[in-house]
Amino acid sequence: MSDFKETLKAQIIEQLNLEDLQPSDIQDDAPLFGEDGLGLDSIDALEFIVLLDSNYNIKIADPNQGRDIFYSVNTLADYISKNKQ
Amino acid sequence: MRILAHSYIQPNGIWLNQTCVKSTVGEENWLKAIYQNSGVEYPKFYKMDDLSKMSFLSSELLRKFIPAEIDQENELALIFANHSTSQLTDTKFHDSYAVQGNPSPSLFVYTLPNILTGELCIRNKWYGENCFYISEQFDAALFIDQIQFAFNHGNSCCLCGWVEAKTDGSHECFLFLVLLSEEKLDINTLNNLYKTYKNE
Amino acid sequence: MLNGKNNKNGWIVSNLFLSYQTLISPLGTTIPEHVAAFKARQTAIAIHPNAGFNQSTLPVAKITAITNNRYDAILKMAIEALKKQTDLATLQSDETLFIVSSTKGNMDAFDTDAFQSTRTILSEELAIAHAPLIISNACISGVLAINTAADYLKTDRFKDVFIIGIDAVSDFVLFGFQSLYALSDGPCKPFDKERTGTSLGEACGIVRLSVEPTKNAVEYLGGTSSNDANHISGPSRTGEGLYRAVNRAIKLSGIQHKDIDFISAHGTGTVFNDEMESIAFGRLEMEQVPVNSMKGYFGHTLGAAGVIETIMTIVSMQENTLFESLGYSEPGTSQAIQLITSTKEAPIHIALKTASGFGGGNAALILKKQL
Structure with a gap:
């Protein structure tokens, strides 16, 4: 699981153009959105939907669902492992 | 109207008032090199498209020349133009759905040239007038008209730019800061300034 | 001349x-x-x-x-x-x-x-x-x-x-x-409670x-633009840029807020845009001015929108007709505004046209019917 989370962090950095970050800069349980986290915004949330579809073939129809799924690397990893096709 | 300062960016580096601030000859990621050299901390930089990145880097140099008495929030107009609109990002967004199979929202939001003026306004809390024009080449007369119009509307300062990011890699960004004053700015002076950079 | x-x-x-x-x-x-x-x-x-x-x-x-x-x-x-x-x-x-x-x-x-x-x-x-x-x-x-x-x-x-x-x-x-x-x-469904996006x-x-009066002309009084300085793709939650653009347009036009008889709003039908506009009109104390969005008729035509909606605003002024804001039925913004629910006759002397868009831009212009 921890290897998977590292891969996921690298994918997040690439998909969201967070070139200034290293995977180690992202804490597993820290919020990804908002001022306290990585400062991601609504467009990043939509880009997460693309990431899930492109890399894991997981489709999210309602972007409002994303709020809980993309809360942190932990919640995202958990959702992917449960829904991966 | 008086030009207070000007800057130029192309893949070989960035210049301020005709002095090279950072050479990027041979740098693969030259925009990142200029950013890292600038000492500016603005993580959103990495999310921008190339038009916004270049305009941002130039404006960070030029904004220091805005006189303290100027009401930047209300009286600074942005006048920008180019020939290729958002061609480079358009191509990338097109690839995201036509080649990679998923239209990318973060690319799509940059498929308009005026997004760069939005980025500058966000960075600097500028609430003034903005407009983006498309012309076949750098058009000094267009800029001088628009600067005069902006002053007629009550603005006291204009940040103007000619910014290109084309698919053939021919990036350039010429920004100049103009202050309301009695002096006249003629077309030849502005054209020559641009050409001096362009031919350097 | x-x-x-x-x-x-x-x-x-x-x-x-x-x-x-x-x-x-x-x-x-x-x-x-x-x-x-x-x-x-x-x-x-x-x-x-x-x-x-x-x-x-x-x-x-x-x-x-x-x-x-x-x-x-x-x-x-x-x-x-x-x-x-x-x-x-x-x-x-x-x-x-x-x-x-x-x-x-x-x-x-x-x-x-x-x-x-x-x-x-x-x-x-x-x-x-x-x-x-x-x-x-x-x-x-x-x-x-x-x-x-x-x-x-x-x-x-x-x-x-x-x-x-x-x-x-x-x-x-x-x-x-x-x-x-x-x-x-x-x-x-611009401004409607059930709106979920634009078309x-x-x-x-x-x-x-x-510079000379032409057939079917109204007077152009003035206009301007203002950036939200907030987000490149999302509207300001306070309607800041729109509020500023309209205020400045009114000043440049030499009129007062209360002189405006009709607003042709941008009204895309997205949740956030329409909410933002209603807040701006509330801050401008224009919540009682009849307003419509024409996106329900035309869809959002982007670069054409400001021009074609201005055309229909001129028609409204000349025919003294307030056109229904098509697609609207129930209030759906936190600030109540006066959406036109059915096409009706009313005198329109001065009209405001607004637009808002990506890049945080907002623009306004004001027209006056010739006497």
Whole structure:
């Protein structure tokens, strides 16, 4: 699981153009959105939907669902492992 | 109207008032090199498209020349133009759905040239007038008209730019800061300034 | 030549006159056809199977007679109509300028030069005297273009400016709006409680701004723009830029807030845009002014929107008709505003047109009926 989370962090950095970050800069349980986290915004949330579809073939129809799924690397990893096709 | 300062960016580096601030000859990621050299901390930089990145880097140099008495929030107009609109990002967004199979929202939001003026306004809390024009080449007369119009509307300062990011890699960004004053700015002076950079 | 006076900048202050010329949309190819369609509560938005990404079904306002090269085809239709409407001597005069407002130009040529066909068509079909000025500033382009036209007329170098607002439907833009989850499943419902997004459309409208009164003209009083300085794709939650743009436009026009009889809002039908506009109108103390969005008729036509909605605003003023805000039925914004729920007669002396768009831009202009 921890290897998977590292891969996921690298994918997040690439998909969201967070070139200034290293995977180690992202804490597993820290919020990804908002001022306290990585400062991601609504467009990043939509880009997460693309990431899930492109890399894991997981489709999210309602972007409002994303709020809980993309809360942190932990919640995202958990959702992917449960829904991966 | 008086030009207070000007800057130029192309893949070989960035210049301020005709002095090279950072050479990027041979740098693969030259925009990142200029950013890292600038000492500016603005993580959103990495999310921008190339038009916004270049305009941002130039404006960070030029904004220091805005006189303290100027009401930047209300009286600074942005006048920008180019020939290729958002061609480079358009191509990338097109690839995201036509080649990679998923239209990318973060690319799509940059498929308009005026997004760069939005980025500058966000960075600097500028609430003034903005407009983006498309012309076949750098058009000094267009800029001088628009600067005069902006002053007629009550603005006291204009940040103007000619910014290109084309698919053939021919990036350039010429920004100049103009202050309301009695002096006249003629077309030849502005054209020559641009050409001096362009031919350097 | 002008009945105005020079101010301290050598800038001529005088009355300007705005008249509609032509309007091409799925609703028709003449102004009377559009008036009839509005009165009949007709929408241009239709469900198109396979229009969206991965052949998804989307509501789109498309001119179905056009099958390819949409932008050029629409532009040519509008130019043909313009030639029938206005004498060639005026169109080709050295004292006439053309301004084109478009967000994307010809998307069949996005990777080479999206605006080359615009220049070619205007030169070949009309032989205009000056190269057209092209404004590409997202969804506020049309209102900006009319405001810019006023600036040029005040220089005394031009007597007439023709403003062409145009955008065509393309996969590129449809897929982009889909990726932002900004499209409604059915025709858009601006300001309505049940709104879920906008619907895209295509159109070309042409207006003429002149130093001399022309047929069907209203007076152009003034206009301006303001950036939200907040987010590149999301509207300000406080309506900051729109609030500032309208306030400044009112000041430049020499009128007061209470003088405005009608607002043609931007009203895209997205949750956040319409909410933002209502907040701005509330802050402006215009919550009692009759307001509509015309996106329910035309869809969101991007670079054409500001121009075609201004055309229908001029019609409203001349016919003393407040057009229903099509698609609206129940209040759906935190600030209540006065949406027009059925088309009715009312005197309109002064009207406000606003637009807001990507890049944080907001623009406003104010028109006055000639007495």
